[in-house]
Amino acid sequence: xxxxxVQLPGLNRDRDMIAALTKxxxxxxxxxxxxxxxxxxxxxxxxxxxxxxxxxxLRCGAIAARxxxxxxxxxxxxxxxxxxxxxxxxxxxxxAGMLPGALMRNASLKFVCKEVKLxxxxxxxxxxxxxxxxxxxxxxxxxxxxxxxxxxxxxxxMEGNGQIVFRxxxxxxxNGSLNDIAxxxxxxxxxxxxxxxxxxxxxxxHGGSDGRGLFASALDVVAAAA
Amino acid sequence: MTIPNSIAITPELVxxxxxxxxxxxxxxxxxxxxxxxxxxxxxxxxxxxxCSYKSSKKWLRTLPTKGPRVIQGPGENAGVVDIDDxxxxxxxxxxxxxxxYIEPYQGAATGVGGILRDVFTMGARPIAAMNAxxxxxxxxxxxxxxxxxxxxxxxxxxxxxxxxxxxxxxxFDPRYNGNILxxxxxxxxxxxxxxxxxxxxxxxxxxxxxxxxxxxxxxxGATMASAEFDESIEEKRPTVQVGDPFTEKCLxxxxxxxxxxxxxxxxQDMGAxxxxxxxxxxxxxxxxxxxxxxxxxxxxxxRMSAYEMMLSESQERMLMVxxxxxxxxxxxxxxxxxxxxxxxxKTTDDLRFRILHEGEEVANLPIKELGDQAPEYDRxxxxxxxxxxxxxxxxxxxxDYNAALLKLVGSPNQSSRRWVWEQYDTLIQxxxxxxxxxxxxxxxxxxxxxxALAFSSDVTPRYVEADPYEGGKQAVAECWRxxxxxxxxxxxxxDNLNFGNPEKPEIMGQLVGAIKGIGEAxxxxxxxxxxxxxxxxxxxxxxxxxxxxxxxxxxxxxxxQKMARIGxxxxxxxxxxxxxxxxxxxxxxxxxDILDTIDGPPPAVDLAAERRHGDFVRSIIRNGxxxxxxxxxxGGLVLALAxxxxxxxxxxKVSLSEQRGPAHALLFGEDQARYVIAVPADLANxxxxxxxxxxxxxxxxxxxxxxxxxxxxLIDVPVAELVKAHEGWFxxxxx
Numbered sequence: 001x002x003x004x005x006v007q008l009p010g011l012n013r014d015r016d017m018i019a020a021l022t023k024x025x026x027x028x029x030x031x032x033x034x035x036x037x038x039x040x041x042x043x044x045x046x047x048x049x050x051x052x053x054x055x056x057x058l059r060c061g062a063i064a065a066r067x068x069x070x071x072x073x074x075x076x077x078x079x080x081x082x083x084x085x086x087x088x089x090x091x092x093x094x095x096a097g098m099l100p101g102a103l104m105r106n107a108s109l110k111f112v113c114k115e116v117k118l119x120x121x122x123x124x125x126x127x128x129x130x131x132x133x134x135x136x137x138x139x140x141x142x143x144x145x146x147x148x149x150x151x152x153x154x155x156x157x158m159e160g161n162g163q164i165v166f167r168x169x170x171x172x173x174x175n176g177s178l179n180d181i182a183x184x185x186x187x188x189x190x191x192x193x194x195x196x197x198x199x200x201x202x203x204x205x206h207g208g209s210d211g212r213g214l215f216a217s218a219l220d221v222v223a224a225a226a
Numbered sequence: 227m228t229i230p231n232s233i234a235i236t237p238e239l240v241x242x243x244x245x246x247x248x249x250x251x252x253x254x255x256x257x258x259x260x261x262x263x264x265x266x267x268x269x270x271x272x273x274x275x276x277c278s279y280k281s282s283k284k285w286l287r288t289l290p291t292k293g294p295r296v297i298q299g300p301g302e303n304a305g306v307v308d309i310d311d312x313x314x315x316x317x318x319x320x321x322x323x324x325x326x327y328i329e330p331y332q333g334a335a336t337g338v339g340g341i342l343r344d345v346f347t348m349g350a351r352p353i354a355a356m357n358a359x360x361x362x363x364x365x366x367x368x369x370x371x372x373x374x375x376x377x378x379x380x381x382x383x384x385x386x387x388x389x390x391x392x393x394x395x396x397x398f399d400p401r402y403n404g405n406i407l408x409x410x411x412x413x414x415x416x417x418x419x420x421x422x423x424x425x426x427x428x429x430x431x432x433x434x435x436x437x438x439x440x441x442x443x444x445x446x447g448a449t450m451a452s453a454e455f456d457e458s459i460e461e462k463r464p465t466v467q468v469g470d471p472f473t474e475k476c477l478x479x480x481x482x483x484x485x486x487x488x489x490x491x492x493x494q495d496m497g498a499x500x501x502x503x504x505x506x507x508x509x510x511x512x513x514x515x516x517x518x519x520x521x522x523x524x525x526x527x528x529r530m531s532a533y534e535m536m537l538s539e540s541q542e543r544m545l546m547v548x549x550x551x552x553x554x555x556x557x558x559x560x561x562x563x564x565x566x567x568x569x570x571x572k573t574t575d576d577l578r579f580r581i582l583h584e585g586e587e588v589a590n591l592p593i594k595e596l597g598d599q600a601p602e603y604d605r606x607x608x609x610x611x612x613x614x615x616x617x618x619x620x621x622x623x624x625x626d627y628n629a630a631l632l633k634l635v636g637s638p639n640q641s642s643r644r645w646v647w648e649q650y651d652t653l654i655q656x657x658x659x660x661x662x663x664x665x666x667x668x669x670x671x672x673x674x675x676x677x678a679l680a681f682s683s684d685v686t687p688r689y690v691e692a693d694p695y696e697g698g699k700q701a702v703a704e705c706w707r708x709x710x711x712x713x714x715x716x717x718x719x720x721d722n723l724n725f726g727n728p729e730k731p732e733i734m735g736q737l738v739g740a741i742k743g744i745g746e747a748x749x750x751x752x753x754x755x756x757x758x759x760x761x762x763x764x765x766x767x768x769x770x771x772x773x774x775x776x777x778x779x780x781x782x783x784x785x786x787q788k789m790a791r792i793g794x795x796x797x798x799x800x801x802x803x804x805x806x807x808x809x810x811x812x813x814x815x816x817x818x819d820i821l822d823t824i825d826g827p828p829p830a831v832d833l834a835a836e837r838r839h840g841d842f843v844r845s846i847i848r849n850g851x852x853x854x855x856x857x858x859x860x861g862g863l864v865l866a867l868a869x870x871x872x873x874x875x876x877x878x879k880v881s882l883s884e885q886r887g888p889a890h891a892l893l894f895g896e897d898q899a900r901y902v903i904a905v906p907a908d909l910a911n912x913x914x915x916x917x918x919x920x921x922x923x924x925x926x927x928x929x930x931x932x933x934x935x936x937x938x939x940l941i942d943v944p945v946a947e948l949v950k951a952h953e954g955w956f957x958x959x960x961x
Binding site for chain 1: 382
């Protein structure tokens with residue numbers, strides 16, 4: 001499996017993401033800069049990491065969603081390549097129209113960095129195969145705008161299609177998201193966006209490795225604990 | 227609106243620049259003529275207290291700044307300390323007090339931005355940040371607004387920049403009602419063979435301006451920060467800078483990329499006094515003149531005057547001297563990151579600081595004298611009289627120990643700071659091993675298999691007020707102790723000295739006393755001061771803050787797998803106190819928060835005992851014999867036990883039967899050089915024998931068990947109830 005990490009000015013969890021992909025797959029991802037217009041042909045997984053692309057000015061992810069690289073990401077996604085957006089990456093995918101809904105300011109109006117519990121709602125995806133349906137995992141969040149919103153009709157259809165992949169569990173919803181939504185995918189099932197940071201919980205030094213399963217699934221490797 | 231450079235220099239104009247008549251006379255003597263308006267601005271920027279340290283320099287020189295691991299002490303953008311394997315840690319703490327009171331969000335944000343820039347200017351990638359914040363009384367009408375703005379500002383900048391905030395302090399006291407304190411710390415990691423300095427070398431080389439454009443924000447900021455506040459404070463808002471963490475993140479990446487090309491000869495960030503201070507510093511240090519052409523400076527506003535450009539404190543800017551043959555390569559890197567790159571001047575051999583604007587020479591000053599010959603004062607000072615001893619026998623015991631403990635853990639100053647640090651990204655970079663809430667923040671060095679660094683920031687201002695010398699010692703000792711409590715070897719510290727008006731002999735006495743105490747403790751503990759900052763004139767309408775010399779220290783853990791935490795005790799572990807029985811209630815939290823009085827001297831710090839006890843605790847942590855560790859500080863033994871119980875969620879059964887003295891002194895006494903450790907039951911005797919042979923006092927306290935904290939017949943309270951009180955205060959107050 002070959003992965004790529006997208007680098008845009010202002011993204012700041014790219015190094016965390018590169019470290020996680022490298023540690024779990026044993027192979028460093030390629031990095032792709034904002035002005036590039038294509039990915040290597042044999043790429044299997046494209047990751048847009050977290051941060052504050054372009055300062056999150058205007059609206060989180062809004063400027064990034066209009067950069068040249070996004071066209072290349074869309075083309076790859078249309079061909080079935082897996083795309084993962086975490087935190088700002090999720091916001092960018094939503095702004096780019098690659099995922100439904102919107103991410104509003106947290107209900108508390110404050111940035112929040114803490115550990116939450118996630119329920120794996122759909123374990124039959126390319127990103128969650130290593131987990132079991134209904135499994136509760138630990139995962140940190142760190143964001144200011146993670147309050148997921150979609151209109152009732154969209155929401156109902158996403159729920160029905162199995163597009164809700166992760167939900168905040170056990171009363172740990174940190175941002176007011178509708179239906180406790182933490183991560184969603186497109187109807188085709190190859191684009192996943194999520195606010196929590198699985199890349200920050202993959203080894204003993206992080207105090208746990210619940211996040212490994214996601215990368216192991218996406219990279220098609222065995223999810224052995226570190 | 228532009229004031230012409232040729233405007234007449236009146237005594238009123240001089241005074242409004244914060245220069246005293248004798249200081250102005252010194253300028254006249256130095257240059258042999260009346261200064262231009264721009265020159266007056268430059269002098270005011272260089273000679274104010276904030277930039278020149280004119281009141282403190284004499285005493286700062288007495289601090290120990292050298293040691294076998296010190297690569298760079300005070301005088302550069304940040305201190306540099308060797309951490310083996312060719313790695314070094316670059317760190318400093320700096321205040322942004324005045325601006326944060328005037329405009330809390332931007333003041334705090336740019337405080338964080340400034341200290342991060344100091345660190346990466348030296349070639350280090352920032353890996354950790356801390357913030358020591360002090361606010362007025364919780365019921366003061368401005369406090370809530372200031373807390374909310376400062377915390378949002380710290381988070382807004384640090385989170386976006388991408389550095390984990392791993393520690394800090396938040397305190398309330400009515401003495402900060404008119405002057406809050408925002409002390410920002412940052413540490414970065416560099417290679418010892420790739421450290422960058424501000425000293426320019428070589429004549430005729432390009433001086434390059436990098437980063438964001440220059441605007442009118444922050445003009446006169448450093449001068450504002452060197453004055454007391456009064457009713458006119460609202461008018462000072464334009465002197466506060468506006469931060470842009472996005473640009474700073476790009477600037478970090480661009481600078482590190484540029485440094486790797488070998489193009490950089492000298493680099494200096496533009497902080498206080500902006501272009502003026504950075505250019506003078508680079509030239510003066512390298513014995514070179516600097517000529518700047520302001521028409522080449524990237525600006526974001528039209529028709530800026532030379533005066534405004536030289537005094538602007540717009541953020542996210544850097545000045546460099548580059549190797550001419552690398553100019554193109556350097557420019558390409560900055561273009562890639564969307565940042566300005568402009569050659570704005572050159573180094574010269576005449577030791578003059580020459581400023582050209584619109585084809586006219588608007589300033590021509592001797593560069594060495596601007597920096598080195600700033601006025602330096604030996605201000606009169608009087609030693610604090612100290613306070614009469616306060617034996618525990620004269621202090622009443624609480625009627626209800628449970629109620630007293632619950633009140634303390636839920637009080638404004640001892641309650642959980644979770645509300646604050648959950649607004650900071652404490653995890654980014656994936657290396658945070660210990661986050662806020664313990665003794666020290668710990669960050670692993672991800673280029674090394676086992677190394678980690680510990681960070682702590684400490685001072686007990688009520689002690690410093692009661693006795694500046696002992697209080698200064700205690701600030702250092704507590705910081706050192708917090709690092710030890712993780713198992714780290716304390717390496718070096720940075721000091722951020724916050725005081726009132728030094729022109730008052732009693733305030734100057736506080737500063738002198740505290741520096742003497744800090745110096746003595748740093749010497750005794752081999753904990754040199756490698757960087758720092760002084761913030762004076764923290765007064766409003768003549769009322770000064772509590773003297774607050776914040777000490778932030780860095781420690782090294784060779785193997786983080788053998789690290790102690792506050793909350794990792796296991797059921798059945800034995801709890802042991804290292805250090806003497808509690809006896810000292812003077813200047814204690816018990817006195818202040820339970821009895822509502824302020825009395826008595828602070829606890830004396832026996833530095834030899836501090837060292838002996840700390841060395842012992844570190845050795846048993848590293849031997850893997852300790853499951854949890856916490857230092858005893860404000861609130862005494864009982865608060866330490868309660869904090870350990872809340873962090874682990876486990877209760878304990880404790881007896882004071884092995885200790886001598888009145889129970890309230892044993893529990894609430896704030897005697898120094900003490901720790902509580904948890905050890906596996908089968909190791910307790912072994913650890914005791916080792917303590918005895920090391921000459922370290924050892925008191926068995928009891929056993930970790932159940933879900934209640936029970937101490938003899940005095941205290942019996944469910945841990946859940948402690949947690950509820952502890953976690954409740956801050957959110958209830960703020961939300």
